Amino acid sequence: MQEKIIVAVDAMGGDNAPLEMIKGSVDAVNQNPQIRVILVGQEEKISPILSQFTYPKDQIGIRNATEVISTEETPVLAIRKKKDSSIVVGERMVKEKEADAFVSAGSTGAVLAGASLITGRLKGIERTPLGTLIPTAKGVALLADSGANVDCKASYLVQFAKMGSIYMEHVMGVKNPRVGLVNIGVEEEKGNSLVKEAYGLLKDCQDIHFIGNIEAREIPNAGADVVVCDGFVGNVILKMYEGVGSVLIKKIKKTLTSSLTTKIGAVLIKSALKETLKSFDATEYGGAPMLGLNGLVVKTHGNAKAQEVRNSILQCLTFQEQRINDKIKEFLDQERRIKDGI
Amino acid sequence: MQEKIIVAVDAMGGDNAPLEMIKGSVDAVNQNPQIRVILVGQEEKISPILSQFTYPKDQIGIRNATEVISTEETPVLAIRKKKDSSIVVGERMVKEKEADAFVSAGSTGAVLAGASLITGRLKGIERTPLGTLIPTAKGVALLADSGANVDCKASYLVQFAKMGSIYMEHVMGVKNPRVGLVNIGVEEEKGNSLVKEAYGLLKDCQDIHFIGNIEAREIPNAGADVVVCDGFVGNVILKMYEGVGSVLIKKIKKTLTSSLTTKIGAVLIKSALKETLKSFDATEYGGAPMLGLNGLVVKTHGNAKAQEVRNSILQCLTFQEQRINDKIKEFLDQERRIKDGI
Numbered sequence: 215m216q217e218k219i220i221v222a223v224d225a226m227g228g229d230n231a232p233l234e235m236i237k238g239s240v241d242a243v244n245q246n247p248q249i250r251v252i253l254v255g256q257e258e259k260i261s262p263i264l265s266q267f268t269y270p271k272d273q274i275g276i277r278n279a280t281e282v283i284s285t286e287e288t289p290v291l292a293i294r295k296k297k298d299s300s301i302v303v304g305e306r307m308v309k310e311k312e313a314d315a316f317v318s319a320g321s322t323g324a325v326l327a328g329a330s331l332i333t334g335r336l337k338g339i340e341r342t343p344l345g346t347l348i349p350t351a352k353g354v355a356l357l358a359d360s361g362a363n364v365d366c367k368a369s370y371l372v373q374f375a376k377m378g379s380i381y382m383e384h385v386m387g388v389k390n391p392r393v394g395l396v397n398i399g400v401e402e403e404k405g406n407s408l409v410k411e412a413y414g415l416l417k418d419c420q421d422i423h424f425i426g427n428i429e430a431r432e433i434p435n436a437g438a439d440v441v442v443c444d445g446f447v448g449n450v451i452l453k454m455y456e457g458v459g460s461v462l463i464k465k466i467k468k469t470l471t472s473s474l475t476t477k478i479g480a481v482l483i484k485s486a487l488k489e490t491l492k493s494f495d496a497t498e499y500g501g502a503p504m505l506g507l508n509g510l511v512v513k514t515h516g517n518a519k520a521q522e523v524r525n526s527i528l529q530c531l532t533f534q535e536q537r538i539n540d541k542i543k544e545f546l547d548q549e550r551r552i553k554d555g556i
Numbered sequence: 557m558q559e560k561i562i563v564a565v566d567a568m569g570g571d572n573a574p575l576e577m578i579k580g581s582v583d584a585v586n587q588n589p590q591i592r593v594i595l596v597g598q599e600e601k602i603s604p605i606l607s608q609f610t611y612p613k614d615q616i617g618i619r620n621a622t623e624v625i626s627t628e629e630t631p632v633l634a635i636r637k638k639k640d641s642s643i644v645v646g647e648r649m650v651k652e653k654e655a656d657a658f659v660s661a662g663s664t665g666a667v668l669a670g671a672s673l674i675t676g677r678l679k680g681i682e683r684t685p686l687g688t689l690i691p692t693a694k695g696v697a698l699l700a701d702s703g704a705n706v707d708c709k710a711s712y713l714v715q716f717a718k719m720g721s722i723y724m725e726h727v728m729g730v731k732n733p734r735v736g737l738v739n740i741g742v743e744e745e746k747g748n749s750l751v752k753e754a755y756g757l758l759k760d761c762q763d764i765h766f767i768g769n770i771e772a773r774e775i776p777n778a779g780a781d782v783v784v785c786d787g788f789v790g791n792v793i794l795k796m797y798e799g800v801g802s803v804l805i806k807k808i809k810k811t812l813t814s815s816l817t818t819k820i821g822a823v824l825i826k827s828a829l830k831e832t833l834k835s836f837d838a839t840e841y842g843g844a845p846m847l848g849l850n851g852l853v854v855k856t857h858g859n860a861k862a863q864e865v866r867n868s869i870l871q872c873l874t875f876q877e878q879r880i881n882d883k884i885k886e887f888l889d890q891e892r893r894i895k896d897g898i
Contacts, residue, residue, distance in 0.1 A: 433796070
C-alpha cells in the first residue's frame with residue numbers, strides 16, 4: 215500500500231534522543247504501513263542505532279542535519295544561526311512539502327519559533343497556537359493557546375477557538391465540542407479588555423459551540439472541550455496542573471510513610487493509586503499540535519519516550535486523514551467571504 | 557485595657573451569615589481584649605443570635621444596616637444603589653475612621669469595588685491588589701493580585717510586590733521574603749509586554765528581595781514568598797489550585813473504594829490523608845487583605861465559618877500592631893522623593 219503520510223522526526227531533540235525517538239518511529243511504522251518516517255539529525259549517530267531494529271526498510275529514511283539546537287539557546291537566534299539543525303531542516307521539509315508533518319521533543323521555543331518563521335502559517339491565520347491536550351475529570355480537553363503567543367488580540371482567540379474545535383471534533387472524536395473562554399467569572403461583562411472583546415466575537419460565531427466564559431477551576435472538572443486563552447494564561451494553566459499535582463502527590467507519599475498503620479495501608483492502595491495519579495498527569499498525553507500551519511508541527515514533551523513519540527506520529531496520520539488543514543481553510547474562506555461582504 | 561483596634565464585621569455576607577460571622581466575632585473578642593467588633597447588618601436578625609453568646613459586652617456592638625448585597629448583583633451597581641447595605645456601611649466606617657478594618661465574607665466583587673470606591677486608596681497607590689494566602693509545599697505564599705485588577709500596568713505590579721513584601725514580612729513573619737514575578741519562563745527576556753516591563757522595574761527596586769521570574773509550576777513548590785501578577789492571571793492561579801486539587805482528590809477517593817483491598821488500605825490511611833489534603837486546600841487559609849487602602853478591608857471566603865472569621869479579625873490586629881499602612885506610606889514617600897529628584 216502507498217504511504218499516506220511522511221513524518222519528519224527530530225532524532226536529536228529531547229532528553230532521550232536519539233534512542234527513544236528512533237524506537238518510537240520504528241514502533242509507528244511497524245504498527246501502520248501508511249506512515250513513512252524520515253529521521254532528521256546526525257546520520258552517524260542515528261544509523262548505528264536504527265540498524266539494530268527490525269522494520270520495513272522503505273518506511274524509515276534518514277536526513278542528515280549536522281547541528282543541534284539545545285534548550286539553553288535563545289530560540290529565534292538559534293533558528294536563524296543553525297540552518298543545518300534538525301529543527302530547522304525538519305521544519306523546512308514541511309514547508310517544502312517533502313514531509314507532511316514534523317515531530318520534535320526539542321527546545322519548545324525553537325520548535326515554535328521555527329514553525330512560524332520557517333514552516334509558515336496558512337494564509338489568513340493571524341497566529342498559530344500551541345494546542346495541548348490536558349487531562350480532565352472525564353477525559354481530555356484541548357488548551358489553545360498553551361504558550362506560543364503571549365500577547366494576543368481578540369481575533370486571534372477566535373481563530374484558536376475555531377481551530378481547536380476542528381481538532382477536538384475530527385482528531386479526538388468529540389462531537390460538537392464545547393468551547394470555553396478562560397475568564398475570572400462566568401458573566402459576560404467579566405474579565406480584562408482582551409477577553410471582553412473576544413467574548414463578543416465568539417458569541418457571534420455560528421460554526422462553533424461557544425458555551426461562554428469558563429473559570430479556571432472548571433477546566434480540570436471538564437467544563438469545556440476546547441479551552442481558549444492567550445498563550446501567557448495558557449502556560450500558567452498548564453504549569454499549575456504540573457505544580458499542584460506534583461506537590462500534592464509528594465505530600466500524599468509523605469503521609470503514606472508517616473506511621474506503621476499508614477505504611478500497611480499504602481501497600482494495599484499503591485498500584486490503584488499509581489494508575490489514578492498517572493491518568494491525571496498532563497505530561498502523559500501525546501504531542502501538542504501547532505495549529506494553523508502550512509503543514510503540521512507537533513511538539514512532544516522534552517522527556518518523551520518511545521510510546522509518546524509513536525503516538526505523536528500516529529496523531530499526524532489522523533490529522534492528515536481527517537484533512538484538518540482543509541477544514542481550517544474552509545473557515546478561513548468563509549471569514550474572507552464575510553469580510554468581503556459576499 | 558484600652559482596645560487597640562475596632563473591626564467592623566459584615567454580619568450579612570457569606571453562606572453562613574449571620575450565625576458564623578457572629579460566632580467568629582465572639583470568639584475573637586473572647587480571645588483578645590484589645591479588639592472591639594462592630595457587627596454591621598440587620599439589627600433584628602443579629603441581636604437575637606448575639607444575645608445567646610457570652611462575651612465582654614463592651615467589646616461587641618451592632619451597627620444597623622438594612623440592605624444586603626447578594627453575590628448575584630453587579631458589584632459596582634449594587635455598591636452605588638444600596639447605600640444602606642452592610643458592605644457599603646462597613647467600608648464607609650473604615651473611610652471615616654469609625655473602624656480600623658472591615659471583614660466580609662460577602663460578594664467578592666462588591667467588597668473589592670466598595671473598597672476602592674468608598675474606603676479609598678492611600679495617596680500614591682495606583683491600584684489596590686487582593687492578596688491571598690496560598691498553600692505551598694513548605695508553608696504559605698502571598699498571591700498579589702489574586703483578582704482585583706484584571707488590566708494592569710507594570711507600575712501596579714511593582715507596588716503589589718512592595719506591599720506584598722511588607723505584608724509577608726511583618727504580618728506573616730517571613731524574613732526578607734522572596735518576590736517572584738509570574739512568567740512563562742525564568743529568563744529575563746521571556747513573557748508578554750506587561751511582565752517584561754515589570755521585570756525591568758522590579759530589578760531596580762532596592763527595598764525588596766526580587767528573585768526574578770517564577771514559572772507557575774514553582775508556585776505550589778514554594779518558589780517565592782510573594783507571587784506577583786495581574787489580577788487576571790492571579791485569579792487563574794487561585795482557581796487552578798482549587799480545580800486541580802478537588803478533581804485529584806475526587807479521583808483518589810474513587811480509587812480507594814475501587815476494590816476490597818483498597819478499601820481496607822483506605823481505612824488505614826484515612827485520617828492521615830485527610831490532614832494532608834486539608835493542609836493543601838487554598839480555602840483553608842484566613843482572609844485575603846486588600847492592600848494599599850486607607851484602612852484595611854479583608855475578604856474571607858464565601859463559605860467561611862467561625863474559625864476563619866475569628867482568624868481574619870485577629871489578622872486585622874496584627875496588621876494594625878505592625879503598622880503595615882505606615883510602612884506602605886514610607887515606601888510611597890520614598891517613591892515620591894525619587895520622582896521629585898530629591
